[in-house]
Amino acid sequence: MTILRIDASARRADSVTRRLTGRIAARLGGKVIHRDLAARPPALVTEEMVAAYFAAPEERTEAQRAAIAPSDAVVAELRAADTIVIGMPIYNFGPPASLKAWADLAARVGVTFRYGASGPEGLLEGKRAIVAVASGGTQTGSEVDWATPWLRFFLGFIGIADVSVVTADQLNMGGEAKVEGAYAEIDALSPAA
Template structure:
């Protein structure tokens, strides 16, 4: 039975188009094993020096560090359990929301989700699929201004998830027709991915 992890990261709540697209995808999958984590509704802490030390483990961690390490372990366990992860990555000022970046910082852990080898870093979360849903106000796909696609492909590949599909809903701040066209195209792609 396929287990799916849904990660929402939009700060717009019920007005979020990326959130609605993830809800649409969820409605299409006949899976009792779907876990949703809203990174904006329940924000993760930003990584600082003390937190970075906590993620390395050890016996001399303070209470805050132990709590952060336990949270990271929980996030990693969710990811390890999932066969598929579906991530909303709306474009905010040309990049992903800080809420999503906080999740990335807490799941990228040497010896846990990747390891260093003589041939370079090796991801440990192999055999998984990912779908990244990126909503944008303008048209950026394939241009130098799209920093989300290479970033998400790199981050997911770094931890071993190389089977990544991207779904774009672009032009959402443009004319009504362009907006509806972008959302319709995204829903169509999500329907195909849910069926496959």
Template sequence: MSNPKTILKLDVSARGKASVSRQLADDLVARLLEADPQARVLTRDLSTGLPFIDEAWIGANFTDPAERTPEQKLKLALSDTLVNELRSADILVIGLPVYNFGVPATLKAWIDLVARARETFRYTENGPVGLLDGRKAYVVFASGGTAIGSDIDFASGYLRHMLGFVGITDVSFIAADQMMMDADAKREAARAAIEDLAGRAA
């Protein structure tokens, strides 16, 4: 009997329960669970804050694991936890609110903590290769005025690139963009997209 799948859900928005990206990500996870009731869900709320990498973190990360001091291991402990969460996931669901045309600082901090050479990617003579292939990612993109894929959208392309950088190339975006224009219509379109994607995942 195969092991149940793990869904890792990243909540990013600082708006809490009022967040459209959180609500739609919850809807998506609920539909994925309907399709696979045995799947387990692991939630990481990034809105509570993550530390930014600093000189000590970089020094610890580039020290051979066998030679790291207890202080260096402690410095990398949270990063190790986040990397292990990502490794354990078969499906990644990210609720992505657009802040000032880009990703929120907490999501960028998460990316900096999980994009680690020898852990989630490796360097080869042909360039970097991601180590987390075989996973599926869904990104729920919510914005007030930024159209997904537009010239002022610096969030979706960046996130797709970074996921691909660590090997996650099967990425689907669900957009509730430009909510200031027609929030109800945008939300319903996103919910319809969730139904469609979840149905195909069943």
């Protein structure tokens, strides 16, 4: 099994989501590809990238191939993974900007999704995602949690429908007990997809 572990917390030390993603990856076992969005922030989509996306692959210039190289790397990691483990802290009711930037690189028409007769169709089917969510005050699944529904929708949009969420929310109101509850959720995960 190949696991793509994505850490989006700006905190490298004392990050709850990093502790959770590490524990999930250890529980699942297998080869781990690690993408740390704080250590290597994703490129932002540019006009040059958009032009390259819509150029036929065989007609792309060297500059266009270089412009989309960050997106190509993100897509290659997604394709290689059987399971995607994402650590997502909730910042101001939404996902970290780095995770949104990563998603912008992952969403490629004709590559990770396509438009069919019935609308968009995800092309990364058969994969599993486990999302580790942490927040200081936002309750996961509440009307002010815009991060978790967005990420579930995004993953489904690119074809990843099997999404589990491990939660350590409202840490400012429950502290380490919330983390222990998330650990119990992780320990109950099935290693097999």
